[in-house]
Amino acid sequence: MSNTKFIFHPLSAEFQNINFPRLYWKANYKWCLLYSGSTNQNATWTTVAPQGLSPSTMRAYIYWTCSVDTGDVDWDIGIESIAEGEDVGYDNSFDTANSADNNNVPGNINYLEITEVDLNNYDGMQPGEVIRFRLTRDAVSDTSTGFAEVYALEIRDNAD
Numbered sequence: 001m002s003n004t005k006f007i008f009h010p011l012s013a014e015f016q017n018i019n020f021p022r023l024y025w026k027a028n029y030k031w032c033l034l035y036s037g038s039t040n041q042n043a044t045w046t047t048v049a050p051q052g053l054s055p056s057t058m059r060a061y062i063y064w065t066c067s068v069d070t071g072d073v074d075w076d077i078g079i080e081s082i083a084e085g086e087d088v089g090y091d092n093s094f095d096t097a098n099s100a101d102n103n104n105v106p107g108n109i110n111y112l113e114i115t116e117v118d119l120n121n122y123d124g125m126q127p128g129e130v131i132r133f134r135l136t137r138d139a140v141s142d143t144s145t146g147f148a149e150v151y152a153l154e155i156r157d158n159a160d
Contacts, residue, residue, distance in 0.1 A: 046131070073115075
């Protein structure tokens with residue numbers, strides 16, 4: 001059994017000064033992150049690792065659609081852990097990305113797809129530390145030319 005530990009929405013995403021997805025107001029009052037089909041883009045969410053979390057058993061679930069019905073989309077999730085006494089101003093200490101490659105786009109445009117990613121690289125995260133999750137569309141290596149629309153990123157702990 002797995003328990004949801006975090007749910008990240010587009011409106012709580014943080015963006016770098018370059019190569020970020022567009023925050024997009026979709027019909028029927030739905031916000032999404034609009035990832036380009038030609039450029040790698042990423043969004044980040046910051047939180048605190050809760051007590052009882054088992055980082056080595058975490059899995060991410062990406063809830064997304066695509067503006068075209070052919071090709072595949074590649075996703076990477078990087079994790080950064082910031083412990084007490086560490087420099088929070090340093091922004092490039094994400095662990096090796098956890099990848100989910102060759103995810104076929106849904107057969108129908110705008111139909112929801114859920115992609116699972118095992119988070120085996122978690123930057124030594126421990127409960128009580130500030131953590132950041134960075135979701136990147138690896139558009140340079142995937143084959144879909146359309147926009148990928150991300151509606152949520154869920155993190156579950158499969159040890160529960």
